[in-house]
Amino acid sequence: MREQVCKYMCPYARFQSVMFDEDTLIISYDENRGEPRGARKKGVDPKTQNLGDCINCGICVQVCPVGIDIRNGLQYECIGCAACIDACDEVMDKIGSPRGLIRYTTEAALEGKYPEKEIPSRLKRPRVVMYALVLSIVLVAAITSLILRKPFKVDIIRDRASLVRETDEGWLENNYSIKIINTTEQNQHFVISVEGLPGIKMVPVNKPVDVKATETESVSVRVQADPQYATKGSHEIHFVIRSINNPALHVEEKSSFIGE
Ligand code: SF4
Ligand code: SF4
Structure with a gap:
């Protein structure tokens, strides 16, 4: 084998x-x-x-x-x-x-x-110089991507099965699945918020999400918006996923909210 x-x-x-x-x-x-x-x-x-x-x-x-x-x-x-x-x-x-x-x-x-x-003097030929150059570029790119690597990644999927629902308070509600991928060797804790429309809120509010080292965690959230702002059609909103371990570290992901 x-x-x-x-x-x-x-x-x-x-x-x-x-x-x-x-x-x-x-x-x-x-x-x-x-x-x-x-x-x-x-x-x-x-x-x-x-x-x-x-x-x-x-x-x-x-x-x-x-x-x-x-x-x-x-x-x-x-x-x-x-x-x-x-x-x-x-x-x-x-x-x-x-x-x-x-x-x-x-x-x-x-x-x-x-x-x-x-044989050693044959090292000085265009092919060797070109390969050395390509190798250096690949090395620099690899080191740069390693340095700039985000400690977590986020993937957001809007639930397309239930487009929009009206709550008892008369607000409009969309459902989302948020996947957080922990790319580090340490456990991380996050808090999720949403912005993009006046008064827009997320349920559950500020519930911390714990993601174990190198693992992925999926959470289902409901986003509610005032119908006077969430008019018919699609509205751009942003989810902000902030690390509790390091509050300066956050990821902002674009999504859409469907009005009535
Ligand atoms: S150098 Fe090539 S031929 Fe020689 S043992 Fe290794 S793989 Fe086999
Ligand atoms: S090349 Fe060397 S190791 Fe291979 S068969 Fe001949 S003598 Fe043996």
């Missing part, structure tokens, strides 16, 4: 094929050095047997968390964990061959277009 998540769900694999070019530092198997692969006796020079450095032990495949064989070339499933590098280096140590049969290198360096010591 873990391999399937890496192969089909992880977005990193999809990104990397689009972002790579021949100068991108990738984990690669050095085919020129490793092939032809094959088992040999310890201490035997592989060249005398017409073999490369890969002894075909399969350890690089066994340690790979996504189960690929890096010797088949770069594959989109590779998550760049470098486990195959460490495993192969250990094998090379044991058989007395130089490390780095699987190593960090670039496609162009492997093809001999430039020596591997020139």
